[in-house]
Amino acid sequence: MNNAPHHCLSLLTNCITLKTLKQIHASLVKTGHHSDPFFAGKLILHCAVTVSDSLHYARRLLHHFQNPDVFMYNTLIRGFLESGIPENSIFTFIDMRRKSTVPPDSFSFAFVLKAAANYGSLRAGLQLHCQALIHGLDTHLFVGTTLISLYGECGSVYFAKKVFDQMREPNVVAWNAVITSCFRCGDIKGARKMFDMMPFKNSTSSNVMLAGYAKSGEMELARNVFWEMKVKDDVSWSTMIVGFAHNGWFDEAFGYFRQLLMVGLRPNEVSLTGVLSGCSQAGAVEFGKILHGFIEKSGVNWITTVNNALVDMYARCGNVGMARLVFRSMPYKSVVSWTSMIEGLAMHGHAEEAILVFHEMEGCGIRPDWITFVSLLYACSHAGLIEQGSSLFSRMKDVYDIEPKVEHYGCMVDLYGRAGFLQKAYDFLCQMPITPNAIIWRTLLGACSIHGNVELAEQVKARLFELEPDDSSDNILLSNIYAVAGKWKEVATVRRSMADQKIKKVPGWSMIEVDRTMYRFVAGEKSNEATAEAYKKLKEIMLRLRVEGGYVPEVASVLHDIDEEEKEDLVSKHSEKLAVAFGISRLCKGKIIRIVKNLRICRDCHTVMKLISKVYELKLVVRDRSRFHSFEDGSCSCKDYW
Known part of the structure; x- marks a missing residue:
């Protein structure tokens, strides 16, 4: 009988379910060992850290134990820290200070400070720092290093450096932590200064610099550090x-x-x-x-x-067939796997199949997350499936208890707006329980552009100006709407306003892969041999499309009050046309031409791609800012709904 509790501990090693854990707990209760701090601590540790979805049981165990020690509290604090609800770690620490006579130790502060960092609460961090001072643990190397990381996460490089300066003998981990904090707070020069001051460095120190530079977009500086490293x-x-x-x-x-x-x-x-x-x-x-x-x-x-x-x-490279093949052959599929497949199908306009994959996912017992529903709603909006989209939006909250985020509301606005229900989209937007951001307003402005609603576009643009006055895309969209309506005076006013505010239009570019080399084209640029070759081929293509395909340029949205010939010249030089021309020039017959574009494809380019696919008997795949267009035999996979 004396071996029973130790047998229970050995059973804990292989315990992975809450049901089994409760049985082990019951055995300890029968033998009276549940009140032994050693056994109770082991039980709480396993419950809080190893067995999923059992933190609530760990908390009950702690509260029912008469005099929990610091290890038990630390275990629960750590469990909440690793569970994704770090604020509960802070509440547990507060509970420990109020109810327990046991003082916190260095582990208590290390765990709870990390929780405050993950929660992004500078206020909680400052209060915990004060508690560390009271208990004389602020100079503890482990605690001090965590404090540096906390202040870095919360955007206070001043406090991070101050804690570091007060450390008696900072080790390499503390140095790395303060460098990371500098990068997190945007102090790139400060990070380099600290790196140069380090009395000793290890490979982690250099890797911290590489990661910091990379996240800051300073790849030249990262490259310099990389090649200076003796060991990579x-x-x-x-x-x-x-x-x-x-x-x-x-x-x-x-x-x-x-x-x-x-x-x-x-x-x-x-x-x-x-x-x-x-x-x-x-x-x-x-x-x-x-x-x-x-x-x-x-x-x-x-x-x-x-x-x-x-x-x-x-x-994303336009080969959804291979994406399906890889997906179906996977030995294990996580929620990310299912969501990636749904998103891939959505981008290619296969909305019905995306919904079928979602139902298959449910049948396999995989619980969807909020990103899954973003992908599903995106699929519905780009295929005009209004009823299915509305049903999935309701299902998300009613069945899975997922509170809609701004991304979901944005998809719903896009669903209604893209289908032409602009007033319904506007009403939905205005009735949102959360404040709509600029992206949602911009989505509605895009719908106004598609359907030519000038009046609503002006209202939406006014809201956008309050939120992001310097965004060029809003002005371009509004100008586009005015141009289609023939309101050239208003077009000139918008463009003059952009010039006064020094707002520049984002240049459109397109990329194509030829012989495993990426070629990038920007409209109007003639700076290299590839671009010159593309222009020469494009001239030949456009002439053939006019003769054999009956091509007539769509110039209604060109943002200039100029004659038709000049407008035709402008639309003929869009970057995706150049990329396709280069592909036709370089790639052998039978190859699929794949283009990646940073902006939404215009109507004229869309028409040209359809004609090229028919006249040249080619398959073209164009990925624009929001979806894929697969052109074949004169038609597009989007069914002209994009």
Whole structure:
């Protein structure tokens, strides 16, 4: 009988459900060992940290124990910290101070300060700092380092540096923490200064600099640090690859991945997902296929995050068929996997299939999250499925108890607005329980542009001016609406206002992959050999479209009161036309031409792509700012609803 409690502890090792844990607890109660601090502490630890969805039971165990010790409180604080509800860690710490005579230790402060950092509460952090001072633990190396991280997370580099300066003998971890805090607060020069002052550095210190520069968009500075490093580990390479991909330096991301292989290092999960992300953003499907082959040969195709990145890459590169194939062959599918597949189908206009995949997901017992519903509502809005979208919006809250976020409301406004129900979209927006942001108002302005509603557009633009007066896209949209309506005086007023405020239009660009090299085209630029080649081919294409396809330029939205010939010249030089012309010039017959564009495709370009697909018997895939357009035999997958 004396061995019973120890047997219960051995059972805890393999316990993964709350039901089993309660049975073990019952056994300890029968033997009277549930009141032993050692056994009770082990039970609370397992309940709070190991078994999912059992924090409430851990809290009950703690409250029913007569004199809980600091370990028990620390365990519950840690459990809440790791659960995604860090504010409960702070409440548990407060409860400990009020009800317990046991003083907090360094672990108490380390856990609760990290919780305050995750919660982003500077006020709670300052109060906890005072408590650490009272208990003489503010100079403790572990606590001090966590305080530095806390202030960095909360945007106070001044306090972070002050805590660091008061540390007697900061170790390399503390130095790294203060450098990270500088980066988080946007103090890039301060981070470099601290890095140069370090009496000793390790590889983590250099990796902190790489990550900080990459997140700040300072890739040249990151590159300098990287090549100064004597030892470059897999974290260093991964940070550079992810940094380049995140900042749009796609060729550099691919180049560094190749170099990683050349130096004999094995790509890890982060570097693989990072380079696949670069392929996704750039539309580099050929390089993505090579990576897919490498993943299969390397035997890492069991890693869920890598498979998720593959699904996303194929979907965003316009090959939804391969995205389906990877998805169906995955040994394990997380909620991210299902959501990635739904999002991929949505981008390609396969809304009905996206909804079917969602129902399959439910049937497999996978609980959707708020991002899943964003993807579903997006699918419905881009396919005009108003009833299904409204039903899913209600289902999200009624069935899954997911409180709608601003993204969901934005999708609903887009759903109604895109379908032409502008007043309904406006009423929905005005009745939102949360304050609509500029993105939602801009969504409605875009719908006004599609349907030519000048009056509502002016109202919406006035709201946008209050929120983001310097945004060029709003002025461009309003100018577009005025131009279509022939209100050139109003167009001139908007453009003059933009000039006075020094607001510049975001230049449109398009990219195409040829022989695993990315080519970027910007309208009006003639700076290189590829662009000159594209212009020459485009002239030939446009002439053939007029003769064989009956092409007539759609110039209604050109934002200038100029003659028709000049308008035709302007629309003929849009970046996606240049990219397609270059693709026709360079790619062999039978190849699918894939284009990535940073702005919404215009109506004239959309018409041209349909005609090219018919006249040249080609398949074109264009990814614009919001969706995919697959052109084949004179028609588009969007059914002219985009």
